[in-house]
Amino acid sequence: MKTYFFLSISFLLVLTSCKHNTEQKVKVQDVVLAPPPPVEEKSIAAADQLEDNNIAKPAAPNPAIADTAKKIIKEGDIRFETGNPKAAKQNIVSSLKKLGGYLAEENETTSSETNQKEYSLKIRVPSKNFDVFLNNLTSSADHIESKNIHIRDVTTQFIDVRAEIGNNKQLEQRYLQLAAKATKMTDLLAIEDKLASIRTTIDSAQGQLNYLSSQVSYSSLDISFYTRHTGEVNTGNGFGYKFKTALGEGWEVLQNLFFALIALWPLMIGAVILLLLIRRWKRRRKANIISEV
16 A cells, blocks of 8 residues: 555656646746847948939938038129329238238239239138228229129038038948948959049048138138329320320430431441442542643
């Protein structure tokens, strides 16, 4: 009887142990993590598709760099007459220093016909001080011959260039990620070619943006001013002016005649020699006639 009792107890323990192991296996299977999803293969074709998407659809503007201010370029030219060109130039340079501008180019010419001396300056001044500088210049001029001011709004162009730079930088990062995962040499070479092309585009657009920023920050003005000697200025059609002009023209005629005679010196020497020979021949002939008589 005891033997059957111990066998029953042993059989129950074995069943309990099996059930416990089964529950443990089920629990372990329940906590096993699911296998990771297959890694998506990144190909050059996918990057090309991204490039097409970037071209077709511009990237959203970055709030950190968004700039809604208008971008205005001011340019112009002015020409005036002054009685004291040195003082006029000194006034321009002094005004530029006060307003934060600078002299970019300087030329000086003198006309031999009209005896007119002309100065040409190209200046650049901060856009915010352009109107102040122009007002100071016009107020100091004796007579303004011409003045032209051109204003261009390049806000749209500015935004487009910055958007182009942002899109190409995103595309560049995408290709860099592909380069880090590429395993084939052909893929690496193709990606490097794409990166070089993108970097060239970025540098070109950045240069254009820098040029626009410089044009917006500093306005340009071409200044020409001249002076004439008093004697060369036409004061009218009166008797005094005509008399003075006639004397000047007569003096020029005498000068031209004098220099023309100087230019004929070989003929003049030949004529003098010929005259001496004729006189000598006449003397000899006269002497012969007297001796015959």
